[in-house]
Amino acid sequence: MPRAARDFLRVGVPVVLLFALLPLFYQNELLLFNFVLFLILTQGLNAVYGFTGYLPFGYVGFFGAGAYGFALAVMHLAAPPLLALLLAGLAGVVLGLILTPLLRLSGAYFAIANLAAAQMVYQIIANPALADITKGPYGVSLASVFAPRASYAVALVILAFVLGLVAWLRHGRFGLALQAMRDDPVSAAMAGIPVLRGRVVAWLLSALIAGLAGGVFAWHISVFYPETAFDISISIFAIVFTLFGGAATLTGPIAGVLVLYGLYNVIGISVPQYFQLIYGALIVGLVLFLPRGFASLLSRRGIDVP
Amino acid sequence: MLLHALLGGVVFGCYFTLIGLGLNLVFGVMRIVNLAHGDVLMLGSFAAYFLFHLAALSPLSAAPLIVIGFFLLGLPFYYLVVPRLAASRDAEMLSFILFFGVQQIIEALAAIAFGSSERSIPARVLGIGAVHLWGQSLPRAWVISALVALAAVLALYLYLYHTRLGLLTRAVMASREEARASGIDIHRVSAIAFGIGLALAGLAGVFAPFMLGSITPAMGSTINLAAFAVIVVGTLGNPLGTVLGGLVYGVGLLMMQTYLSAWADLLPNLLLILVLLVRPSGLLGRRVRLA
Amino acid sequence: MSPEPLLEIAGLVKRFGGFRALDGVSFSLGPGEVLGLVGPNGSGKTTCINVISGLYAPDGGEMRFAGRPLGGNAMHRRARLGINRTFQSPRPFASLSVRQNVELAAFYGHAEGPRADIPALLASLDLDSLAPRRAEDLNSAQQKLLDLARALATAPRLLLVDELAAGLNPAELARMAERLRALARGGMALLVVEHLLGFLESVTDRVIVMNAGREIFEGDLSAAVRHPEVVRVFLGSDHAG
Numbered sequence: 001m002p003r004a005a006r007d008f009l010r011v012g013v014p015v016v017l018l019f020a021l022l023p024l025f026y027q028n029e030l031l032l033f034n035f036v037l038f039l040i041l042t043q044g045l046n047a048v049y050g051f052t053g054y055l056p057f058g059y060v061g062f063f064g065a066g067a068y069g070f071a072l073a074v075m076h077l078a079a080p081p082l083l084a085l086l087l088a089g090l091a092g093v094v095l096g097l098i099l100t101p102l103l104r105l106s107g108a109y110f111a112i113a114n115l116a117a118a119q120m121v122y123q124i125i126a127n128p129a130l131a132d133i134t135k136g137p138y139g140v141s142l143a144s145v146f147a148p149r150a151s152y153a154v155a156l157v158i159l160a161f162v163l164g165l166v167a168w169l170r171h172g173r174f175g176l177a178l179q180a181m182r183d184d185p186v187s188a189a190m191a192g193i194p195v196l197r198g199r200v201v202a203w204l205l206s207a208l209i210a211g212l213a214g215g216v217f218a219w220h221i222s223v224f225y226p227e228t229a230f231d232i233s234i235s236i237f238a239i240v241f242t243l244f245g246g247a248a249t250l251t252g253p254i255a256g257v258l259v260l261y262g263l264y265n266v267i268g269i270s271v272p273q274y275f276q277l278i279y280g281a282l283i284v285g286l287v288l289f290l291p292r293g294f295a296s297l298l299s300r301r302g303i304d305v306p
Numbered sequence: 307m308l309l310h311a312l313l314g315g316v317v318f319g320c321y322f323t324l325i326g327l328g329l330n331l332v333f334g335v336m337r338i339v340n341l342a343h344g345d346v347l348m349l350g351s352f353a354a355y356f357l358f359h360l361a362a363l364s365p366l367s368a369a370p371l372i373v374i375g376f377f378l379l380g381l382p383f384y385y386l387v388v389p390r391l392a393a394s395r396d397a398e399m400l401s402f403i404l405f406f407g408v409q410q411i412i413e414a415l416a417a418i419a420f421g422s423s424e425r426s427i428p429a430r431v432l433g434i435g436a437v438h439l440w441g442q443s444l445p446r447a448w449v450i451s452a453l454v455a456l457a458a459v460l461a462l463y464l465y466l467y468h469t470r471l472g473l474l475t476r477a478v479m480a481s482r483e484e485a486r487a488s489g490i491d492i493h494r495v496s497a498i499a500f501g502i503g504l505a506l507a508g509l510a511g512v513f514a515p516f517m518l519g520s521i522t523p524a525m526g527s528t529i530n531l532a533a534f535a536v537i538v539v540g541t542l543g544n545p546l547g548t549v550l551g552g553l554v555y556g557v558g559l560l561m562m563q564t565y566l567s568a569w570a571d572l573l574p575n576l577l578l579i580l581v582l583l584v585r586p587s588g589l590l591g592r593r594v595r596l597a
Numbered sequence: 598m599s600p601e602p603l604l605e606i607a608g609l610v611k612r613f614g615g616f617r618a619l620d621g622v623s624f625s626l627g628p629g630e631v632l633g634l635v636g637p638n639g640s641g642k643t644t645c646i647n648v649i650s651g652l653y654a655p656d657g658g659e660m661r662f663a664g665r666p667l668g669g670n671a672m673h674r675r676a677r678l679g680i681n682r683t684f685q686s687p688r689p690f691a692s693l694s695v696r697q698n699v700e701l702a703a704f705y706g707h708a709e710g711p712r713a714d715i716p717a718l719l720a721s722l723d724l725d726s727l728a729p730r731r732a733e734d735l736n737s738a739q740q741k742l743l744d745l746a747r748a749l750a751t752a753p754r755l756l757l758v759d760e761l762a763a764g765l766n767p768a769e770l771a772r773m774a775e776r777l778r779a780l781a782r783g784g785m786a787l788l789v790v791e792h793l794l795g796f797l798e799s800v801t802d803r804v805i806v807m808n809a810g811r812e813i814f815e816g817d818l819s820a821a822v823r824h825p826e827v828v829r830v831f832l833g834s835d836h837a838g
Contacts, residue, residue, distance in 0.1 A: 107399045108402040117579055187747070192673050279407075
């Protein structure tokens with residue numbers, strides 16, 4: 001069996017099954033949904049940061065674009081939810097295409113420009129001048145399509161897709177080529193790898209994932225405001241969860257979500273500053289002492305972390 | 307109206323120069339993006355606030371204390387963190403993420419310590435009445451803030467071009483490797499530049515209550531984006547180019563607020579992205595930072 | 598020289614700011630031929646390789662490969678056309694295994710014909726026992742061999758070799774020279790930048806001596822060391838031996 005399929009069966013399938021079964025035992029379905037959502041977003045960010053080295057600080061922009069893509073499709077086209085969800089994914093991809101020139105920038109410049117771009121999308125959508133189309137700052141209500149069970153199930157399908165994608169990126173030839181150009185773009189090009197095209201494909205894939213996540217979020221929650229859909233903490237959480245477990249692995253980001261988002265729900269919601277303090281300190285500690293996340297503690301000892 | 311917007315824009319531009327100045331110096335010397343810059347500025351604002359309300363010190367007297375204090379804070383912080391990072395494989399990206407963590411820590415601690423209510427210093431402490439220029443009247447606090455900003459630019463210029471340490475600093479800015487090879491203690495030069503960067507952020511913070519409105523622990527991230535826009539427009543790594551970026555930004559901001567007020571918030575982001583895409587080396591620039 | 602040159606360079610110019618790293622370099626190279634590039638540090642040897650391999654765009658001059666203009670082809674296209682290189686300080690894909698490094702190059706960099714026999718290639722460079730190791734765990738001499746293996750996996754017609762010999766011991770040097778000669782006997786054209794003149798002597802058919810971005814001599818290495826301008830340029834240089 002190819003290693004990607006083996007990793008997916010060992011790690012991906014159990015995670016999806018776990019979250020498929022948990023609603024039978026645990027009543028707070030919104031919390032479970034949020035876990036699934038962060039698992040999707042964290043792996044989507046991992047797909048671009050872990051495998052290309054580009055840190056999309058404004059990753060939430062694609063999520064918000066997806067949420068509003070879904071909402072606009074429902075409000076103005078009366079689209080059925082699944083069609084609206086596809087349009088949400090499309091909205092993420094289109095935004096990704098528009099921002100493709102940012103990939104010309106390196107490192108921190110890319111991260112900052114991406115953050116500014118996400119903010120701009122937010123400022124445009126939330127602008128009262130566009131209230132006729134987007135409902136501006138007043139938020140949208142999609143009660144007509146509200147279906148928590150169905151949207152939860154679809155979120156699990158998206159999760160399975162993204163876990164499979166990351167497993168494939170780790171072991172498949174395309175993913176290895178991405179890792180090669182992350183390690184050294186010059187020698188990757190000399191090995192015949194089309195560097196620019198590879199980056200763009202990874203970038204659009206991760207934009208698609210965030211767009212779908214935004215769409216399924218809009219469907220599940222059905223009433224939301226631009227500040228919720230474009231909340232910068234969504235980017236920040238996804239980054240911290242990825243760094244914590246270890247980028248470019250399948251299990252690392254999952255562990256990051258389960259541990260840190262679990263911790264957040266225990267202490268974070270009542271006193272968010274304390275959680276912010278903890279993850280700020282975590283970031284500093286990780287960068288200084290464990291830049292490849294907790295997974296590297298194991299892989300350094302020769303244990304293969306899927 | 308146009309003249310007022312232009313004049314106000316220039317005044318604001320001087321102040322935005324001050325906001326970007328320290329960030330650009332740190333970038334120029336260390337190739338590090340200090341994402342906590344806006345939060346250091348916020349701390350400067352709170353320092354000025356408490357010195358005024360608890361010690362009855364006017365912002366103009368508090369400013370030198372804050373500048374010295376922040377400079378002294380910067381030195382140990384540099385030695386604790388930066389040399390360690392410089393050795394790693396992707397120093398630029400890692401330092402970016404690290405300073406993002408520092409930003410989160412500062413913001414959280416400030417929120418815990420100060421609460422999230424909006425605070426201000428009354429503008430009358432900088433003098434009452436407006437300043438009249440070419441028939442336009444501008445608030446006195448604006449003009450004083452702009453003059454302080456210009457003094458800071460002048461001081462930095464004198465440091466860089468008329469002191470020995472400044473000469474070494476410019477050598478490190480030109481090429482870290484060659485400066486190291488020719489025996490310059492780059493960590494000493496960098497630590498001092500880092501301290502100056504924090505001092506300039508603190509100084510900008512002192513006048514933030516008059517220029518940016520009320521102060522809160524969360525104001526840092528917004529300021530960061532404005533500061534980045536300013537230094538990217540005015541050429542990254544060239545501290546004195548910041549002046550051009552600040553003026554473009556200030557005039558642009560007041561023009562947008564006057565004629566297109568609904569979309570004025572878009573300005574920093576729009577400027578940042580356009581310049582990065584069209585002319586990533588900045589308006590004066592020669593350094594191109596492409597992947 | 599063969600009647601049908603593989604690589605033709607005419608009047609190549611590359612400037613960095615005001616500094617002319619290449620100032621009108623011209624030469625040609627045929628299949629099976631080994632050309633050495635010598636000169637003091639900063640004379641433009643590596644820049645020459647960087648321009649031919651597509652890392653830098655030239656500011657003037659012409660390059661033709663197999664009769665076609667080369668300019669405008671991105672690096673990965675040049676790799677597929679049959680141009681490849683090693684790097685002065687090795688640039689492996691650090692987080693991938695040695696075998697993955699070579700397999701990627703064989704897959705992406707190979708235009709036509711049968712795929713490289715990767716196990717045989719690794720064995721021929723003594724990398725077979727290291728195949729499952731991560732490239733970053735190799736020492737620098739091994740990483741240089743990996744660079745070479747990756748370049749060869751693309752089955753190049755023109756190989757640009759940038760200081761492969763530095764750090765090798767005499768026995769390894771002799772084996773490396775024999776490997777390069779064998780590649781040339783198989784029809785590959787080689788451009789070899791090297792400081793070690795003894796090594797060059799055993800590998801090259803002729804050399805070009807460069808100084809300040811210009812050629813000052815072209816011909817036999819043994820004649821070069823007696824050429825007055827060459828002697829002048831090398832006197833006082835650390836690398837004359």
